[in-house]
Amino acid sequence: VGRAKNALHRRTYAIAKGVLSFSRFTKRSLVEEYGVPDASVHVVWPSVDTTLWRPAPEKKPRDGVVRLLFVGGDLGRKGGKLLLRWARETRRKGWHLDLVTSTPFEAPPGVRVHVGMQPNSPELIGLAQAADLFVLPTMADMSSWAIAEAKAAGLAVVSTPAGGVGELVRDGVDGHIVPVGDYAALANTLDALVQRPDTLEAMGLEARRMAEAHMDLDTTCSRMLAFIRQVTGV
Structure with a gap:
């Protein structure tokens, strides 16, 4: 066959x-x-649409909290469970995670779950514009529109090299690439980034430039x- x-x-x-x-x-x-x-x-x-998905600095709370965003309907395949493990185990403070997925569940402290959000909805775009870092530690993928949306909104991105996803992130420039399924690498990367808001802001500017040029x-x-x-x- x-x-x-x-x-x-x-x-x-x-x-x-x-x-x-x-x-x-x-x-x-x-x-x-x-x-x-x-x-x-x-x-x-x-x-x-980079006029729809765009940075909106006025929507960032500027309260000292680093906001992370995850968007993935299939929580397991998209690596959301690894991200939730980090949320439960990290000793870092001063962060908040918005997790957009398809199935509701009881989330740990610091995590807010959003179910039923529609593509390109004002609510989803608003979450991206208020965030500082997009995290998609996907286990299996071909490519990712969610990363394109996040970069257009001016977010640094942490993801994996699964399929063609790794092509969308320039490691150390507008985000970081961690090995597929490597929890320790993901946790160490997130622990470091939530303490470096200036780095996230600089990476976010580079992410927007790449989105304008190629996405x-x-x-x-x-x-x-x-x-x-x-x-x-x-």
Whole structure:
């Protein structure tokens, strides 16, 4: 069955004039596993409306509390349980975690759970604009629109290199990458960052710059259309 599926995929890709991929990770798979010519694959990262998802300094409480944000419907796969373990075990003070997910549960002190928030809702955007750090220690993923939204809102990001997610964060520049499933690395990174609000602010500025350059929806759509015209000759 696996060989038959591989052959079908190869035949499909072979007749395509071009392929759009949401990550370099996927592009490598197309080129190395399915024989798609490198020049035939155009990478476009997850993109958002950067006029909607934007920083709003006036919404930050400025009360000395570092606010963390997690957004992930599947709490386990997205690494939310590791983040909750940190919230229970850390000895650091002066932080608050907003956790957006699909199922309600009893949260530890310092954590507020939000269920039923809609994509691009004012409530969700407001949480991002009030936050200082976005944390998505995902265990398995291909890419992440939530990271694109967070960076557009001017947040530093902590995530993992799962799938193509690691491409969206420049380690040490606009966030940090920790190994998949490595609780100790995640905990040490968060413990350090919640004590460095100035570092988070500087990383947030870099995150917004990257979002404007590479994750703006209008720009991405224009690049996609240009690629389609190029390969089709239309």
